[in-house]
């Protein structure tokens with residue numbers, strides 16, 4: 007299966023620039039609502055984290071800053087797991 011096949015099920019298909027609300031709070035909340043009803047939000051977030059898409063737009067209901075925080079937390083936990091493995 008195409009590894010991007012999940013995109014065919016994205017709730018934001020046809021939403022135009024709605025997923026790029028810049029700093030506008032009302033438009034950001036609208037984009038978050040679109041993501042809230044999306045059946046592929048997990049795949050979307052995983053893709054955003056894996057590809058480093060953390061500069062623009064809303065993905066999986068998260069702003070770029072929020073996605074960067076998620077990525078930092080994942081990296082922090084991976085480092086902890088590495089240290090725990092080395093200490094074992």
Ligand code: SF4
Pocket residue numbers: 016017018019025040041042044045046047048050051064065066067
């Ligand atoms: S989670 Fe949001 S940005 Fe990602 S595919 Fe779904 S609607 Fe689009």
